[in-house]
Amino acid sequence: MDTNDWRERFGDAMMGSLAPPLAMLERGEGAHVWDVDGNRYLDFLAGIAVNALGHAHPVLVDAVSRQVATLAHVSNYFASPPQLELAERLRRITGAGDAGRVFFANSGAEAIEAAIKLARLNRGDGRRTRILSLINSFHGRTMGSLSLTGKTALREAFEPLLPGVEHIDTTIEALEAAMDDTVAAIFIEPIKGEAGVLDLPEGFLRRARELATENGSLLILDEIQTGVGRTGTWFAFQQTDVVPDALALAKGIAGGVPIGALVTFGAASELFQPGQHGSTFGGNPLATAAGNAVLGEIERAGLIENASAIGAKLHAIIDDIGSPLIAEIRGQGALIGLGLSQPVAGALSAAAFANGLIINAPNDSSIRIAPPLIVGDAELQEFREKFSLALQSLTLDAK
Incomplete structure (x- = not known):
């Protein structure tokens, strides 16, 4: 049963107060999740700042x-x-x-x-x-x-x-x-x-x-x-x-x-x-x-200190990417908000998802990033790559 089948079942069974799901997720490990079609995503939303230890943490x-x-x-x-x-x-x-x-x-x-x-x-x-x-x-x-x-x-x-x-x-x-x-x-x-x-x-x-x-x-x-x-x-x-x-x-x-x-x-x-x-x-x-x-x-595990390190490194990564779309970086630690120069947050969030990155758009001009507190340099480098691709694809679409 693929995502389209699950979406149809979701629409039949769930109250209309919920929007159609982006995907049907079936498992997770660390900072990653997989959907029923086998696609792997870097989860930098953490269930909206919930999954502090990521997914399936042994503790x-x-x-x-x-x-x-x-x-x-x-x-x-x-x-x-x-x-x-x-x-x-x-x-x-x-x-x-x-x-x-x-x-x-x-x-x-x-x-x-x-x-x-x-x-x-x-x-x-x-x-x-x-x-x-x-x-x-x-x-x-x-x-x-x-x-x-x-x-x-x-x-x-x-x-x-x-x-x-x-x-x-x-x-x-x-x-x-x-x-x-x-x-x-x-x-x-x-x-x-x-x-x-x-x-x-x-x-x-x-x-x-x-x-x-x-x-x-x-x-x-x-x-x-x-x-x-x-x-x-x-x-x-x-x-x-x-x-x-x-x-x-x-x-x-x-x-x-x-x-x-x-x-x-x-x-x-x-x-x-x-x-x-x-x-x-x-x-x-x-x-x-x-x-x-x-x-x-x-x-x-010192994850409070790691949250500070995550924030500093995310600031540096986003600054280094240097997109004119990013007008402002807000927040503290592992709770980051990006103020955009254009009201395209929904499109950017969708482009990120298409490239295997989960972030979200709380409004038309803001992106929210809230990764698990366990992430390290490997996940941050993966974020850089996927977020850069999302920004590039958005620019290309705009052209």
Whole structure:
């Protein structure tokens, strides 16, 4: 059965909310995947910053295999050793410490939903009724997380959404104008991944922290895409002197096994009371065992440092290719955004795929590159060759 047969079956069986698949993938190893027709691709998207250890990493395979042979799932009436181990590990690597608390969910959107509830609990004397988010942000597609997402085109079909949410420009001036003692929380991505890997303005995060503290508001950071070593530190906020009140995590935590988490810091850890939130599958033994294996291997193998090296080398490769189509290189570590001089990102992504390279176009003028944290010089050289061919073919097509 070839790709066309699978596409037909996909169209018959899957909900119309999903676009037709680019290919039907059947296996992976390291930074490569293969489709059902035997084509091999260099995966420099990593499941959108999920597969931190690449594909079929033996550490993850072993951890999941061993755990499923003992306990895969228990309800939240019970705890399990891997759950507690992962919670303690997250408190350590985030810096939340002994005062921190962890809530486990199944996805980034669910982590954001928990954070929205946390914000609602921060009402003070009742006047804190507003939640701020940024224009062009992305926090998920559930009704609550979509309310925060600063993309009108994604929201409008589902309005009215959560009341009290306001979207502001990503400028310090807009931040200062919007923040007061009626704000329960402000949600911020340290890097806007779905907007094309856009960095925040200098000093923006620090000013948000100052204003949140002054007004009793929560500073909630969405590190679903930037976290777990991808930007060259465990979390992007750790490259600043800012400490959040809560941190939403997912994607890379368990290397492809579904998991999300909300980590609270300091006084924010006391807001939730028993019965105010829960999740049937959140924090189950299988997902948390996978998380411990992935985070342990990232630490053991020095993959945070490797993320920084990947970023520096990708910058150098892209600079050396010297295409006039590449107007800007953005992001940190192994999360790279390319700003294009023409709105042809979709065509460039398609050309890359045709040459055996998986990257993506979050919008018409941006390319996102987010390889597994395990890649080395051989994979980077392969990226150079395939990306150069994609750029050349696009230029030839334009002629």
